[in-house]
Amino acid sequence: MNDSKSKQHQTPQTIYVVDQDVSLCERISALYEGSSLYIVESYACAEDFLSQSEFATGCLIVSIEMPGMTTMNLIHKLKAQGLKMPTIVLGEKDDLPQAVKVMQAGVLDFITKPFTNQRLKISIGNILPSIS
Amino acid sequence: MKNQTVYVIDDDEAVRDSIKELLESVKLNTQVFDSAISFVDAFSSDIYGCIVVDIRMAKMSGFGLQEHLKEQGITIPIIFITGHGDVDMAVRALKSGAVDFIQKPYHDQNLLESINNALALNDQDEELTEQEVTMEKYIEQLTLREHEVMDLLSQGDTNKVIGKKLNISPRTVEVHRQHILQKCKVKSITQLMYRLK
Numbered sequence: 477m478n479d480s481k482s483k484q485h486q487t488p489q490t491i492y493v494v495d496q497d498v499s500l501c502e503r504i505s506a507l508y509e510g511s512s513l514y515i516v517e518s519y520a521c522a523e524d525f526l527s528q529s530e531f532a533t534g535c536l537i538v539s540i541e542m543p544g545m546t547t548m549n550l551i552h553k554l555k556a557q558g559l560k561m562p563t564i565v566l567g568e569k570d571d572l573p574q575a576v577k578v579m580q581a582g583v584l585d586f587i588t589k590p591f592t593n594q595r596l597k598i599s600i601g602n603i604l605p606s607i608s
Numbered sequence: 609m610k611n612q613t614v615y616v617i618d619d620d621e622a623v624r625d626s627i628k629e630l631l632e633s634v635k636l637n638t639q640v641f642d643s644a645i646s647f648v649d650a651f652s653s654d655i656y657g658c659i660v661v662d663i664r665m666a667k668m669s670g671f672g673l674q675e676h677l678k679e680q681g682i683t684i685p686i687i688f689i690t691g692h693g694d695v696d697m698a699v700r701a702l703k704s705g706a707v708d709f710i711q712k713p714y715h716d717q718n719l720l721e722s723i724n725n726a727l728a729l730n731d732q733d734e735e736l737t738e739q740e741v742t743m744e745k746y747i748e749q750l751t752l753r754e755h756e757v758m759d760l761l762s763q764g765d766t767n768k769v770i771g772k773k774l775n776i777s778p779r780t781v782e783v784h785r786q787h788i789l790q791k792c793k794v795k796s797i798t799q800l801m802y803r804l805k
Contacts (some may be wrong), residue, residue: 483710507673556801558798567695568695569694569695572694572695572698572709572711573744575695575698575699575709576698576702576708576709576790579698579699579702579703580702580707580708584703585699585703586695586699588695588696
């Protein structure tokens, strides 16, 4: 299988962030600055994210509040395309039925705002373990 | 849905009675328990259906029951209901495998829908396993060349690219592709891949 030599040539994985909140996108980017394992790419809405021709391997962090296409629609669209994109949703504390709906759709974590950097990093680490 | 039972576990008698009445009105088999312990004592592995359980109960909680069943290797859809839940708890419940998490007071219709979805999962599981076995048999019928073509098609290669890789004409690749679809009784490679996953 993989031996330690192949570690030198790991392709970084991409953390896609879809959120209209620019400061949040910047905050997440800052968390992984200088990382050789992860690249962060941000988009303000689902349409922009979907307009890419190709998706790198990685994961998706998406806000529950979006202009245009809703988070649920985005999740369903990705599923329909058969795209493997482990997803974390960032949402509000006061909408339990929405959180449940999102988890039932196959999302791997739902993190309520405000959240600590550690909470997010742990969640990302769980769904995107670095290749060892 | 045949022969499935809804096991209702709640230490609140009014809730047990109300759910039992609701389920019996739609002809669903129901059994009620006043605690997770009494449920566990009553059954070993021959439970079939789904569980509706309150999170917060004395001695063994809803989560405790879920853990216990996992340890016993028993898989049965679990719906949590609770008067005390918050988003983090709901997320935790779903991550650990619950199929739904409903807050009290709930709408009867929502609970019913949730229960029916859970019971339908059991039917689906049976169907899926049969499908898996059949698909394996079909795959065994493929020739070596057809296997090669199938693998490359599943990666997304076009007929032209496959032709180059295998040193055959794209037309021949297409013929193989048709044979694969026929032998596996599917309409597309995407469908085949989905069934094989």
